[in-house]
Amino acid sequence: MLGFPIPYSEELLYSTIARSGVHDGDVSPKQLLEKVFNNRRVIATVDLPSHVQAVANQYPDSLGMDAKTLIYRHTLWPIYAPFLPPDRSDKVIKWMSGSSQGAAHLASGIVASRVKTKGRLYVCVECLKEQRIKYGECFWERFWQIPIVNTCPKHGPLNKTTIVIDGEHRHTFTVIEDAEVLGKVNATNVDKLFSHQVSQLMQVISQGISPTQWTVFYEQFASNLGYLNGLRIDHSRIYDSVIRFWGKGWLQKAGILPSYIETSWLKALFRKHRKSFSFAEHIVVITALSNGRFSICEAIDKASSIVIKSENNIPPKKRDLNTLNMLSPDQIDWEVLIEAVPPKAARLLNKALYARLYRNHYDWLMHINSLFHAEKVVVNNRVDWPQRDRQIAQNLRRVCKNLSEDLKAPRLSRTFLIHQLENRATVEKNLHRLPRSSHLLALYSESTDEYQARRLTRTYLDILKNKKHIKRWSLLRAAGLSDERMTDIVSKLLEEILSE
Ligand SMILES: [Zn+2]
Incomplete structure (x- = not known):
């Protein structure tokens, strides 16, 4: 079609198509589709339209308006792309370019x-006033149509219009002139904040x-910001922070108020991801x-730069322990190092390691170094606390190493670990003077998940060593576990072990 309108910056493709009807001397909706x-x-879709290639074909190549550009610049695709795996992202783009109506919505997770x-x-x-001055006409901006967004980042609360999506006008692309502007929506400061984040997100071009x-x-993220309780993710503190920051009312209205239950999306976000999360959930957390x-x-930038080393080759035990203790190999190396020497010396011993941690885990690095900086503090002249702390830490390490291989050991709770030490009364009373030891206690004490996972992997390795055939019931019995008592994470671990 000659003279097909070029989309304005931030204009919805839906809007450009609607304008093309007007520019062309007003045709019926069906005629427009035909043309x-x-x-x-074709259904007049606002968020993730299909048949984008047909629109791209309207432009000469010199304009650079190919289907992909139109999808990234003139649809709501940017709020979905970074949160989908690359292969799925490719598929959605293909579907949007072509004719598979509905498939894009299914694959992008919108439906579910x-x-x-x-x-x-x-x-x-x-914004409409500004458009009229600048372009002499108005158009539908994509930002206004994004779910949960209630305000324009530049001006304030949005207004509803009479144009209802779907229903009887599903084949009609309506120009803004045919819409009636209704009242303003309610918006709070929190809405502004959310809007601001979404407007940044809209400019990201992510391949998944x-x-x-x-x-x-x-x-x-959780580890760097200190949302850990020993080795575990501190789900309840995360929950509190999210509620405090956004407010229950706002989260409820947005449809993403997290619950306390195990299957809550907020808990799932900090476990192994088995499905995608929405842009709103990522932003909120x-x-x-x-x-x-x-x-x-920044989060998208960081996540997309994480290199995953052929995950299928890591044996289940190692993979699981990694997710349980939440520390990267570099962090673990550093902990071992500064347990032996003061932070300053450790830094000189392995400059590259220090530099990597400084770049990637700055907050964590400062925190752990501060714990081990206690040498200079003299509390009691008669007792050399730093010296004693080193000794106790050494004992603790030995105790934990032996216990972790002992299937008969009970859950390694903090109290249980302290009671394995010779001078347990001193330790209990003076933990505030023993930074190394108290850090190790936090590191080694087990949650129920970790306890069960340890039993399961130990038993599994024993069976492997004796080259016996692995049966579900015998594995469970030897590990002292049952379906009723097993936590979610551990049942997933069991499934993985059995599927090997
Ligand atoms: Zn505005």
Whole structure:
């Protein structure tokens, strides 16, 4: 079609198609579909439209308006792309370019998402005024149509319009002139903050990030910001931070109020990712936990740069322990090192390791170094506490090493570990003077998950060593576990072991 309108910056493809009808001397909706798509059954989709290639074909190559550019610049695709695995992301783009209506919505997770798409079109009346001055006409901006977004980052609350999506006008592309602007929506300060994050996200061109990359990202994120309780993710503190930052009312309205139960999305976000999470869930957690210091764009940047070493080759035991203790190999190396020598000396001994940690785990590095900086503090002149701390830490390490191989050992709780030491009364009373030892206690004490996982992997390795055939019931019995008592994580571990 000659003279097909070129989309304005941030204009929805839906809007450009609608304008093409007007520019062309007003045709019926069916005629418009026939003209642009050569197909009268195309649905006028706002968020992730299909048949994008047919629109791209309207432009000369010199404009660079290929299907992919149109998808990234003129649809809501950027709020989905970074949160899907690369192969799925490719598929959605293919479906959007072509004609598979509905498939893009299914594959992008929109259909199954807790976050519901908007039921009608929205506008910012101030932006409309600016458009009219700048271009002499108005168009639908994509940002206004994003789920949960209630405000324009530049001006303020959005207004509803009379244009309802779906229903009887599903084949009609409506221009903004045919819409009636209704009242403003309610918006709070929290809405502004959310809007701001989403507007940044809209400019990101991501080819997709794998679930494993996101899994590792959130492990490191929680660990760097100190959301750990010993080795475990501190789910209840994460929950508190999210609720405090966004407020229950806002989260409820957005459809993503997390619950306390084990299968809550918020807990799942900090476990191995088995499905994708929505842009809103990512934004909510990243902003709340970092208290607004970390943006969604920085998170995407970081997650996409995480290199996953052929994950299928890692034996289940190692993989599971890694997710359980949440520390990277570099962090573990550093802990071993500064247990032997003071942080300054450790830094000189392995400069490269220090530099990597400084770059990737700065907060964690400062925290752990501060724990081991206690040498200079003299509390009691008669007792050389730093010296004693080193001795106790050494004992503790030995005790834990032996216990971790002993299937008969009970859960390695903090109290249980202290009671294995010779001078346990001193330790209990003076933990505040023993930074090394108390750090190790936090590191080694087990949650129920960790306890069960340790039993399961130990038993599994024993059976392997004796070259016996592995049966589910015998593995469970030897590990002293039962279906009723097993935690979620451990049953998943068991499934993995049995599928090997
Ligand atoms: Zn505006």
